[in-house]
Amino acid sequence: MRYFPVLSVLAPVMTQTEGEITYPGDPMCLYSALSVAVHRAVADAGPLNDARHYNDLAPQWTRYPSKEYRLRVQDDGYRPYRTDPNTDETVFDPRVWDEMSRARWIQLLREVRPRVVLISAVSPAHRYALEIATLVKAEVPRAFVVLGGRHVDETISVVSGRSRVVQRSSSTLAVMADGRAPRVVDAVVTGEAYFSLDVLMRALALSMDLTGRWVDAEEAVGALRYLLHRDGPPAGKSAIYLADASGSDGTVHAFPFDGSSVDLASLPAPYEAFAIRSHFPIFSDPETGRTLRTAHFMMSNSCPYQCNFCSESSLLNTLNRFKGDAVHRGVDRVCEYVSYGAESIFFDDSIFWSGRFSDIISFCTELRDARECARAALPARYRELLDETDMARFKRLQWGAQLTVDTLVALHRRQESAEVLRRMREAGCNYVYVGVESMSEQVMGHVHKNLRKTGDGSWPGKVRDAVSLVKDQGLRVGTSVLFGLEGETRGSIDETIEEVGKLIDNRLIDLASPNILTYHPATPITRKHGMHDKLDYHSPRVDNRRPYTYFEEAFPGVVSRSLSEDDIWHIHRETEHRWSSVRNDTSPETGDRVPGLGSVPPATSGREVPG
Numbered sequence: 001m002r003y004f005p006v007l008s009v010l011a012p013v014m015t016q017t018e019g020e021i022t023y024p025g026d027p028m029c030l031y032s033a034l035s036v037a038v039h040r041a042v043a044d045a046g047p048l049n050d051a052r053h054y055n056d057l058a059p060q061w062t063r064y065p066s067k068e069y070r071l072r073v074q075d076d077g078y079r080p081y082r083t084d085p086n087t088d089e090t091v092f093d094p095r096v097w098d099e100m101s102r103a104r105w106i107q108l109l110r111e112v113r114p115r116v117v118l119i120s121a122v123s124p125a126h127r128y129a130l131e132i133a134t135l136v137k138a139e140v141p142r143a144f145v146v147l148g149g150r151h152v153d154e155t156i157s158v159v160s161g162r163s164r165v166v167q168r169s170s171s172t173l174a175v176m177a178d179g180r181a182p183r184v185v186d187a188v189v190t191g192e193a194y195f196s197l198d199v200l201m202r203a204l205a206l207s208m209d210l211t212g213r214w215v216d217a218e219e220a221v222g223a224l225r226y227l228l229h230r231d232g233p234p235a236g237k238s239a240i241y242l243a244d245a246s247g248s249d250g251t252v253h254a255f256p257f258d259g260s261s262v263d264l265a266s267l268p269a270p271y272e273a274f275a276i277r278s279h280f281p282i283f284s285d286p287e288t289g290r291t292l293r294t295a296h297f298m299m300s301n302s303c304p305y306q307c308n309f310c311s312e313s314s315l316l317n318t319l320n321r322f323k324g325d326a327v328h329r330g331v332d333r334v335c336e337y338v339s340y341g342a343e344s345i346f347f348d349d350s351i352f353w354s355g356r357f358s359d360i361i362s363f364c365t366e367l368r369d370a371r372e373c374a375r376a377a378l379p380a381r382y383r384e385l386l387d388e389t390d391m392a393r394f395k396r397l398q399w400g401a402q403l404t405v406d407t408l409v410a411l412h413r414r415q416e417s418a419e420v421l422r423r424m425r426e427a428g429c430n431y432v433y434v435g436v437e438s439m440s441e442q443v444m445g446h447v448h449k450n451l452r453k454t455g456d457g458s459w460p461g462k463v464r465d466a467v468s469l470v471k472d473q474g475l476r477v478g479t480s481v482l483f484g485l486e487g488e489t490r491g492s493i494d495e496t497i498e499e500v501g502k503l504i505d506n507r508l509i510d511l512a513s514p515n516i517l518t519y520h521p522a523t524p525i526t527r528k529h530g531m532h533d534k535l536d537y538h539s540p541r542v543d544n545r546r547p548y549t550y551f552e553e554a555f556p557g558v559v560s561r562s563l564s565e566d567d568i569w570h571i572h573r574e575t576e577h578r579w580s581s582v583r584n585d586t587s588p589e590t591g592d593r594v595p596g597l598g599s600v601p602p603a604t605s606g607r608e609v610p611g
Contacts, residue, residue, distance in 0.1 A: 002048065003060040004115040004205070004213040006090055007081070007108065008034060011121040011129035011149075013553055014096045025278045027077075027093050028296045028348065029149055030120040031270035033189075037061075037198040038087055039268040053198075057205045057213060059116070061087050065275050070341045073275045078104060081112045087273035097128040105132060109139040115213050116204055118197075120149035123520055124553040126172070126537040133184035144204060144215040147172055148189040148197070151537065154522040156190050156241065168532065170521050173241060173252060175538040186217060186243050192236030192301075192320070194267055196257060199227055199234050217245035221253050228255065235259040236320075264301060265322040265329040271295060271340050282431050282478065282511070283344035283398045292343035292398065299330060300349045307437075307447055308524035309485060309517055321354060327362045328381065331370060335385040335394065344398040346431075352401035357412060357420050364420075364427035371395050371428065400431030400478075405459075408434075408466040421473040432470045433478045436463055436512075439499035440492035443485045460499050467508045476510040478584075479503075483571050484517030484560025486525060493571060501578040513584040514575040516551040516568060517560040529561050547572045 010027035038061045044051040045062035065073075065086040073079075077093030092108060094101035117136050121129035133145045155171030167174050172188055175181040189197055206226070207219035221242055236259050244251040276295045283292040300321035322329055337345060353359045370382055375391050386394055401424070408417045421432070438444050444459040467477045481500055483493055503509045519526040519535055526532050536542070536557055547568045548554040559568070575583050 002056065003045075003058055003062060004208065005081070005112045006059045006061065006116045006118065007092055007112060007114040008090060008118040009092045009094075009105075009120070009129075009132055011119055011125035011132055012094050012097045012101070013122060013124040013128075025280075025294075026274070026276065026296055027091070027120065028270055028298075029122075030091070030093075030118075031274050032267075032298075033120065033148055033193040033197055034118070035268045035270050035272065036194045037201045038273040040198055041201070042087065042273070053202060054205055056210060057208050059201060059205070060085065061090065061273070063087065064273055065089075067339075067341075070275045073277055075277045075279045077277070081108060088275045091274065097131070102131075102135070105135055106139060109136060113140050114143050115208065115215065116201070117143055117145045119145065119147050121147065121152075122150040122553075123154065123170070123535070123537045124518065124555060124558070125149075126151040126170075127540055127542070130172075130175075130181050130184060130538060131540055134182055137182075137184045142212075142214045144186050144217070144220075145184060146187045146189060146197075146200065147185045148193050151521070152188045152190050154520055156188065156239070168521050170533075170535045170537050173243075176243075181538045183243070186215075186245075187220075188241045189238065190241075191238030191257075192262055193238055194262060195234030195236055195259070196238040196240055199231075200224065200240050203227055217242070224255060233257045233259045236262045262320045263323040264298065264320050265324065265326065265333070269333060269336055271337060276337070276341055280344070280346065282400065282476070283346075293341055294344045294346055295337040295340070295342035296348050297333060297337065297345050298348045299326070299352075300354050308528070309447070309482065310520075310523065319354070327359065327366050330363050331366050332381060332385065334367060334397070335370075335382045335390075338394045338397060339385050339387070339390050341393075343393055343396070344400075347399065347401040350402060351404055351407060355404070355407045355411070357416060360420050361423050364423040364429075368423075368427040371397070397428050398431075399427075399429050400433065401429060402433045402435075403466075403470075405434060405436070405462050405466040408469055409462050414465075414469065417469050418473065421470060421475060425473050425475055429475065431476045431478060433480070434463075434466055434470070435482075436479045436500065437482045438485055438488075438492065439463065439481075439496040440487075442489075443487045443492050443496075446486035464503065464508065467503060471508055477508065478511040478513070479509050480513050480515060481575075482515050482517055483567075484563045486528070486562070488560070488562040490567065490570070493567065494574070497571075497574050497578050504579055504582045509582060511584045512575075512579050512582050514551070514571055514579075516548075516554045516563065516571070518553045518555070518558050519560070531558075531561070 008030055010030045040053045041059045041061035042064060044054045044058055063086050065088045069086065077095045079089050079091065081089055092105060119129050119132055129147060136143050136145055152172060155168040156173065157166035172185055176183045176185065187200065189200065203220050203224035204215050206223035207216045208214060209216065224240065234257055237257065239254065239256040242253040244253060276293050278294045279291040280294040281291050283294055284290060285292060300319060334345065353363065370378060371394060375383060375386065375388060437447060439460045441459055470477050481496060500509065500512055504512065519531045521532065521535055542555055544555055547565065548556060548559065550572045
C-alpha cells in the first residue's frame with residue numbers, strides 16, 4: 001500500500017463547556033497551514049508515474065470531500081477515519097479537552113495507527129497539545145509528531161540564514177529540553193507554514209521504510225536537506241526545527257527560511273480539503289431562525305497595528321494579502337465557499353481589507369453586482385464555480401467583517417465611512433465587529449489605538465461615533481471589551497462596564513463580550529509586566545476554576561497582574577447584570593459564542609491563522 005495514515009489535530013483551549021466562553025469556529029489555522037501540503041498530495045494520488053511531489057510513499061490525503069458530504073456534515077468536530085478517508089475525515093477537532101475527548105483520541109489512535117500526527121496550538125492550548133502528543137507516543141510510539149501554531153510562533157524566533165534556535169522559556173523545545181515536559185514532539189514548524197509544512201511532509205515520506213512506513217528521524221534530516229538543496233527554500237518566512245533523535249540534550253536541527261512573499265490568493269483555499277462546520281448564531285435564516293453554515297475568510301493574514309496586548313504584535317509573519325487582481329480573486333473565493341455550502345461568511349482579517357476603503361468599495365460593488373445577476377449572466381469566472389443549486393445561497397449570503405474605531409472615525413471622514421458601510425450592506429454584510437477594549441482614557445492611553453484626536457478627542461466619544469455610524473447603516477454591531485490592560489483599576493473597570501452599558505441602553509451595541517487579558521509569550525505587555533519568563537503553558541494540570549472559566553483563555557497564573565481574583569469575579573457578575581442579554585457567553589440560555597467577539601480579534605484565537 002502506497003499511502004500512510006496522517007492525523008491532524010487542533011488542540012483545544014478548554015477543558016469543559018458549561019459556563020465557559022468557547023469558540024465554535026472551524027480550525028482555520030490548521031486548515032490554512034495544511035492547504036498546500038494536502039493540495040499537492042491529492043494531486044499526486046493515483047498512478048505513481050504521474051506523481052510530481054511524492055515518490056514511493058505519500059500521505060493518505062487522496063480525495064477531497066464530495067459536495068454531498070459537505071452539505072451533510074454537522075458542526076461536531078469529531079469525524080470518523082474510514083478505510084478510504086476523504087481529507088476532511090483525517091482531522092480531529094475536539095473543541096474541549098475532557099475525558100470524552102481523551103477517550104476518543106485514544107480510540108482513534110488505536111484504529112488508525114498514524115505514521116504522522118500534526119498538531120496546532122495557541123498558548124492556552126499548549127498543555128493539551130503536549131498531552132495529545134504524549135498519548136500518541138504511548139499508543140503509537142513510532143509515530144512522528146509535528147507541532148505548529150501560535151504558541152510555537154511566539155516562542156521560537158527565526159534567525160534568517162543561521163541555524164541558531166532563539167527561544168523563550170515557554171517554548172515547546174525549551175520545556176522538553178529541561179524536563180518540564182516529556183519529549184513527545186519530533187519537529188516544530190513556525191511562521192508561514194504553507195510551503196514549509198509541505199516540504200517537511202515530503203521529507204518525512206522520503207525517510208520512511210517501505211514496509212512498515214515509519215519515519216526514520218535521522219533520515220528525515222538528510223531528506224529535508226536534500227529537498228531544500230534541490231528545490232530551494234520554500235516561500236514565506238518560516239522555520240522547521242527537527243529534534244536530534246540521537247541525543248538527549250535538547251539539540252535540534254534548525255532550518256530557517258526567508259523565502260519570497262506569499263500571495264494568499266494563489267494558495268489553495270483552506271476549505272478546499274475540509275468541510276465548513278461552523279454555525280454562528282449571528283447569522284440566521286430570517287424565515288426559520290435556523291443558524292447558518294458560516295465559513296471563515298481571510299484577505300490578509302496579520303494586523304497593521306501594534307497593540308501591546310495582542311499576539312499579532314509578536315508574530316514573525318509579514319502582512320500578506322490577496323494580490324494582483326485582488327477584488328475579482330476575492331469574489332472568486334466567495335463563490336468557491338458558497339459552492340462548498342457556505343450560507344454566510346465571516347471575514348477574519350483583523351481589519352477588513354486592511355482598512356483600505358477603495359478596495360472595500362471595489363470588492364463590495366463587484367460582489368453586489370454578481371449577486372444581482374442570473375446565473376447565465378454571471379461573468380464566466382464566477383459561473384463556473386456556482387451551479388444552479390448554489391445560486392440561491394449566493395443571493396441570500398450574509399457576511400460580517402471587522403473594522404476599528406480609528407478606521408471609521410479618525411482615519412477617514414464621516415461621509416467616507418458611511419459610504420463604505422452602505423456599500424458593505426448592499427453587498428450582503430449585516431454584522432460589523434469593532435474592538436472597544438476599554439472605555440477608560442487612563443487605560444487606552446497605553447494601547448496604541450487612540451491614534452488621532454477627532455471630535456471631542458476622547459476615546460469613549462470615538463467609540464460612540466464609530467458604533468453609531470455602523471448602526472445608522474442598518475448593520476448590527478459586535479464589540480469586545482478587554483479588562484486587565486495597563487493602568488486598569490477597579491474604578492476603570494466600573495467605568496468601562498457602565499459606559500458600554502450606556503451604549504447598550506441606546507441600542508448602539510447588539511453584542512458585547514467581556515474578556516480578561518491573558519499574557520501571550522512575546523507581547524510587549526507580557527515583557528513590561530515581567531511575565532515573559534514566568535508563563536506556565538506546559539504543566540498538564542492547572543486549577544482552572546471559576547471565575548477564570550467564564551473567560552476564554554484565562555488560566556490562573558497567566559491572567560493580567562492588574563486583576564485580582566476578586567476583580568475577575570466582579571467583572572463577571574457586573575457585566576452579567578449591567579449588560580444583561582446583550583452580553584455574549586455560552587451559558588445554556590444564550591447559546592454559542594459569536595465570531596468576532598474575542599479578547600482579541602478572531603485572527604489571534606487559534607482557529608484562523610496558519611502557524
